[in-house]
Amino acid sequence: MFIAIDEVGNEIEAIYATRSKKYYCPVCQSEVIVKRGDFKIAHFSHQNINMCERYLYRRESPLHLKLKNDLYVMLKPHYDVRLEYYLHEIEQIPDCLVEYSVALEIQLSKISPSLILERTNGYKKLGIDVRWIHDDSTIVTKADTIFLNHFQISTMNEFHLFTVNSDTQTFFAYRVKGNVGGMRWLYEKEMISHHDLVRPINDIDEFIQMETDFISNEIKRARMMRSVRNKTLTYLYLLQVSADELPVFFRYLTPFERYIQESPLEWKLYLYYHIKNKSFNYHAFLDYITIRKINTNLTSRDIANGLLYDFKSLLRISNE
Incomplete structure (x- = not known):
């Protein structure tokens, strides 16, 4: 995680933390340690992840940490954006919360559709829209057809699927137009900016x-x-x-x-x-x-x- 609480209750980003001070998890209040190095993005880590309430702060891959931080840096000059903001009402921590109305979630690992929908519905209860963002390299397409698994389908918002190219920091939106049987769909792919990730999404009904x-x-x-x-x-x-x-x-x-x-x-x-x-x-x-x-x-x-x-x-x- 990138955000912790210092000894007087202030939020501190990992890049500004010093090893001589103590920092605490904003969810479970247990002590965390700052980690950084020449090849490691600065972040906080629980000494034992089991200590954290409901495992809300899970171990994230270096790529997940990098993409989350990059997205935050892109959005920060233009929006009121919070990194890893704990929503205690639903016990969820979006990667980035923008204007308290849009949650952005980097989702590189495959999890159950039921869990995705549970988290999505949690955000909805607070009036927050969510964009689940996949690694673009995991999306399978052939000509005008996209092949989606149940996990990917559950993350769609208004039949739009969002992805990021981790090498170029480029974002894409796939508009899923029609099902042609099973897990095969017609689609259109568009390169979008980070601003488009927080703008309203409109589905287009068409025959x-x-x-x-x-x-x-x-x-x-x-x-x-x-x-x-x-x-x-x-x-x-x-x-x-x-x-x-x-x-x-x-x-x-x-x-x-x-x-x-x-x-x-x-x-x-x-x-x-x-x-x-x-x-x-x-x-x-x-x-x-x-x-x-x-x-x-x-x-x-x-x-x-x-x-x-x-x-x-x-x-x-x-x-x-």
């Missing part, structure tokens, strides 16, 4: 028309799973239709389907079948959809209603 072979490729993927319980194949069988016979709106990606784990083809087939057979049941539809572990204020009903709105919009598109 994306895919190429003519999109449906047939998705059916091939379903068949490759070799599961008799595959719902995509089940509804195709029940509808007695081939890929070529499906309406054109099946080729569209919609905004709300990004929130669910069902493929862009499967959930549309589900609604298409039940509407055609006059067997649609709203509560059954709620049970059918599986919400991703994602940062959102929407309830499952909000998302279900959004999907139904998307589907009605697709029907209008097909009639134009």
